[in-house]
Amino acid sequence: MSKIEQVAIRFEHVNYSIDGKNILHDITGDVPTGKITTIVGPSGTGKSTLFRLINGLISPNSGKIFVLGKNTEEYDPVSLRKIVALAPQSAPMMDGTVFSNLRLPFELHGKTFDETEANRLLQLVNLDKSLLFHDANRLSGGERQKVSIARTLANRPQILLLDEITSSLDPVSQQEIEQLILSVNKTYKTTILWITHQMDQAIRVGDFTWMMMDGKLAESGKISELQMSDNIRIQQFVKGESK
């Protein structure tokens, strides 16, 4: 990958530590534009920390991260988060209706929001219009996750960070969310970075995969390439033999 426009996110020798504990070690790698890259690896290996670095919630101790060719340190946080949206596992909802939850990102960016826009977002995530004035905290897990995704799509981000968004869902909702994300990727050419604990999901949805181990980017490439890795731990992880 040589052309800069083909790279949505670039990590250059990124190190991150907190309270004297090294969390990420010398991460160097490119996330290609318009593709789905999954991030897999054992628990506590720094996957969510990567996301917090990308959207500027924390800064690297050394090294650089570029989003659309510009160093994250040079963005103001609001513009960065307009380009990069994060959907967390818990799909947190504010007290209030689905409508007021969907309005949040518009308020944040000083934009007007009406029912037409709200319905556009609901349609995008295959939720029925009748839910618009329901209490957001009374929705099912799958519905809440769809509202959360709709909210992240409100500002038409170029990059979507998904942190284990289906791990607490039943298989049907999980499949619906996967289809939804694949369709967002296809329709809007959104670059997607997707942390998942499920190897089968990474195989289904990912164009590329980053394998994180012990705070390092142990390997990256197509799943088929990872399956051929010389590293026995990576092989075992890809085959689902270790967690």
Ligand SMILES: Nc1ncnc2c1ncn2[C@@H]1O[C@H](COP(=O)(O)OP(=O)(O)OP(=O)(O)O)[C@@H](O)[C@H]1O
């Ligand atoms: N603010 C913090 N203070 C102290 N330690 C932290 C902090 N944030 C993360 N860590 C530690 O950094 C390591 C990596 O955490 P991170 O959440 O990025 O891992 P992960 O790969 O996303 O884990 P999981 O798959 O369990 O969600 C963990 O050991 C965690 O305890």
